[in-house]
Amino acid sequence: MxxxxxxxxxxxxxxxxxxxxxxxxxxxxxxxxxxxxxxxxxxxxxxxxxxxxxxxxxxxxxxxxxxxxxxxxxxxxxxxxxxxxxxxxxxxxxxxxxxxxxxxxxxxxxxxxxxxxxxxxxxxxxxxxxxxxxxxxxxxxxxxxxxxxxxxxxxxxxxxxxxxxxxxxxxxxxxxxxxxxxxxxxxxxxxxxxxxxxxxxxxxxxxxxxxxxxxxxxxxxxxxxxxxxxVDVTDGRQAAPFRLPVQWVNRPNLDFRGFSGTIAQGTVKPGAPIKVLPSGKTSRVKDIVTYDGSLDSAVAGEAVTLTLDDEIDISRGDVIVTVETPCEVADQFEAKVIWMAEDPMLPGRPYLIKTANKTIPIIVTDLKYKVNVNTLERLPAKTLDLNEIGICNISLENQIAFEPYGDNRDLGGFIVIDRLTNTTVGAGMIDFALRRASNIHWQAMDVDKTARAELKHQTPAVLWFTGLSGSGKSTIANLVEKALIAQGRHTYALDGDNVRHGLNKDLGFTDADRVENIRRVGEVSKLMADAGLIVLTSFISPFRAERRMVREMMEDGEFIEVFVDTPLEECERRDTKGLYKKARAGLIKNFTGFDSPYEIPKQSELHLKTQGRSAEDCAADVLAYLERQGYLSRS
Known part of the structure; x- marks a missing residue:
């Protein structure tokens, strides 16, 4: 009953x-x-x-x-x-x-x-x-x-x-x-x-x-x-080639090692041959593990843990794909970017992007144009402001596995993160990899930085003098270089004014141009350090993000930030070039200290307070630091 x-x-x-x-x-x-x-x-x-x-x-x-x-x-x-x-x-x-x-x-x-x-x-x-x-x-x-x-x-x-x-x-x-x-x-x-x-x-x-x-x-x-x-919104994800962005390496004990994530598209079964990108290593699926037990198969949208037949190296950020139809791997892309921050997007400034399973440093190498969303007209631009949409070339620190956003939202979409504040400032959609990303390779050379430095009997370094206009950066750097030359050291000085007569003569003084100015100088400094030189640069370099970008170009200990700390009032009193007077009169726009900010270093290697001290005393402090830290100790 x-x-x-x-x-x-x-x-x-x-x-x-x-x-x-x-x-x-x-x-x-x-x-x-x-x-x-x-x-x-x-x-x-x-x-x-x-x-x-x-x-x-x-x-x-x-x-x-x-x-x-x-x-x-x-x-x-x-x-x-x-x-x-x-x-x-x-x-x-x-x-x-x-x-x-x-x-x-x-x-x-x-x-x-x-x-x-x-x-x-x-x-x-x-x-x-x-x-x-x-x-x-x-x-x-x-x-x-x-x-x-x-x-x-x-x-x-x-x-x-x-x-x-x-x-x-x-x-x-x-x-x-x-x-x-x-x-x-x-x-x-x-x-x-x-x-x-x-x-x-x-x-x-x-x-x-x-x-x-x-x-x-x-x-x-x-x-x-x-x-x-x-309405039929089936997108064919289950029938598409298998893609699993690895979000976590599951290792609860020595007897189990699995790779967890949500399947972006396709279907997977035990025994299926797989490839891991970007490494290209291959294996087979041993088991599909879930909280409720093992599965005979798993499809797009399901969160699973895969175990493999072989002990190959896989990390968070890798993508497990089908062997027959893998996705592409690259580190340079064209992408659409929607800017979501009050501060503008500046090409050349370092940011982070977060993909489905990886966070990686990037630089926007070129803003090709922005789009007038009312007319779909393409407009020339140097920056993107809040709510603007642009087509950009971006360069990543490392290669990633990807697919165009139109084919795969999970592997083609990303958010942009400010490196200093960790806030989300944009969203992006990958269109395609730039051809040069796969055609250009780093050429190995037999003579390296160590050999060049040994020949010069010194440790390469980049002394980065930063401070307001008129703070004394160039004066102090010049005195330091003269003293180093007198010791028989091999040096080169890059000065802000001098560089703008040649390498950077096409750049103005907008925030975007300042960022590109420092990026170029950073690349040149890196090459000179690779030549075994002690490089002295004198640039206002007002933004922390760009100084950090240059620091990260160098090897550990190679970048020495020297903050030449002179109050604005004293810089204006000196006004050796008459720039402050012109700025006060409104004849110069985007002048640091007036209508363009200077971001004081938070943790510089050397902090030179110039009030009541001579340039010679400050230069002596720099030389003492180099001696103390062993940069001049090779014989």
Whole structure:
């Protein structure tokens, strides 16, 4: 005899199985300010009967407090969780919501409409399959609509829904909808979308969201919810070649060594031949391990640990791939970059990028152009400012395994991190490897730095004198070099003014040009140190990031930062070149100490305080340091 409790348990189990096996769709809402994105999501949740009674009561109460007309509910309050958003009636942060219908599970990202929060929209788009672009029927396609469309295209979204909202405010006129739909299709024809559905809706009134509306008899397309439940977003990841970015080497004891990560694409089975990139070593899969036991196979999206037949060297940051169709390996790329920081992106400045499984130093070697997202016009640029999008060449410290972002988001996407503050400042998408990355190789030479230094009886070093204009850098460096020459040492001096007459005569004094100036001088200094010389450089070099970049070019102990610390007032009093006077008069722009910053060294090897001391005394301190540290001890 079957008990009622058993039937209930069976029903619950069947219900859970049904929901567990439903497909998941990730989508975002975006568009211009006050187009009704949050209201639309609230309406979806409300009409889908996915709001608990206590939550609904609180929503009705909040709606009355916010002054909603009549008995209507302010659906946006379901999503606008931040106090600042409720007070201003806008969305600032990215708000994620989960809901489910009988046919599908959904994760929706409600993204901001204000231009200054475009970076937040890019965050929401990075994992979405579908983008719903809200367009106010009264305003039509706006600049922010175009901006969000372009970013959605860059981030690999191929399915677009243009939800023409607030149709109730234009009396549901067909010609209004048709004009907006035609305008949008004309603008987006080159953005690479697979399909574009235009739907006339009223998020406030509920037209064409869950069910069709009698007020738009001229529209015979699907409702918004029907489209979300049926749109095919399968990307072929499971059928694609196997890719597993290694995120962790699992070594709980001496008897087990596995490689853990989430499968980016493809399928893997025990016995499958694999290759590890970038090393190129090969093996076979021995076992697929999970918390619940071993698997007969695993597919894209599953987190697994692989054990191999051979004890080959694999580290976090490597990628395990199929032997027959491996991905590429390179260290220089063309990439699209969305800049997300208040401080501009400066080519030549060192940053970090974080891929699916690796953090690695990079330099943007060239900003080829930036894109006007309203017209898609290519514009010349030296820097990228907040929310701007540019096409860049980037150079990595080491090779990585990759695929173009359009083919594989996991292996083609990255974020950019500021090395000093550790904050995320940009997002990037790899287009392709630069050909020179695979054609240029380091040529081994028989005569090396050690041999050249032994011949000169000295230890190579780069003395990097930094400080404000007029601080005495060049004077002190000149005295140090004269003393070294008198001792029979082999030196070379690089001075800021002199270098700008030749090597760097094409550079100005913007922040971007200053960064490139120091990068070039750093490379020359590295070559001279490789020749066994003691190099003395005198450059303002105002930014810590660039001084750190040059330090990292050198071997340990080879870079000696000398901070010539002279107060601005004293530098201005000296004003040997008349630069401060011109800066005060507004005749010189981007002058360090006035309208361009100088970042004081935090841990320099030598800190020369010049107040009340002669240049000769300061030079003596430098020579004493070199002697004390053994740079002059070879015989």
């Amino acid at each position: 079957t008990h009622q409790s058993d039937l209930i348990a069976d029903d619950i189990e069947a219900y859970l199985d049904l929901h567990e096996n439903k497909s998941l769709l990730r989508f975002l809402t975006c568009g211009s300010v006050d187009d009704g994105k949050s209201t639309l999501i609230g309406r979806l949740l409300y009409d889908s009967k996915l709001i608990f009674e206590d939550h609904l009561a609180a929503l009705e109460s909040d709606s009355r407090k916010m002054g909603t007309q009549g008995e209507k509910i302010d659906f946006a309050l379901l999503v606008d969780g931040l106090a600042a958003e409720r007070e201003q009636g806008i969305t600032i942060d990215v708000a994620y919501r989960f809901f489910s219908t009988d046919k599908r599970k959904f994760i929706v990202a409600d993204t901001p409409g204000h231009e200054q929060y475009t970076r937040n929209m890019a965050t929401g788009a990075s994992s979405a399959d579908v983008a719903i672009l809200l367009v106010d029927a009264r305003k039509g396609v706006l600049a922010q609509t175009k901006r969000h469309s372009f970013i959605a295209s860059l981030l690999g979204i191929r399915h677009i829904v243009v939800a023409v909202n607030k149709m109730d405010l234009v009396d549901y006129r067909e010609e209004v909808f048709d004009t907006i739909a035609a305008d949008y299709r004309a603008f987006s024809k080159d953005l690479g979308f697979s399909d574009i559905l235009c739907v006339p809706i009223s998020a406030l009134e509920g037209d064409n969201i869950i069910s069709g509306s009698d007020r738009t008899p001229w529209y015979d397309g699907p409702t918004l919810m029907h489209h979300l439940e049926t």
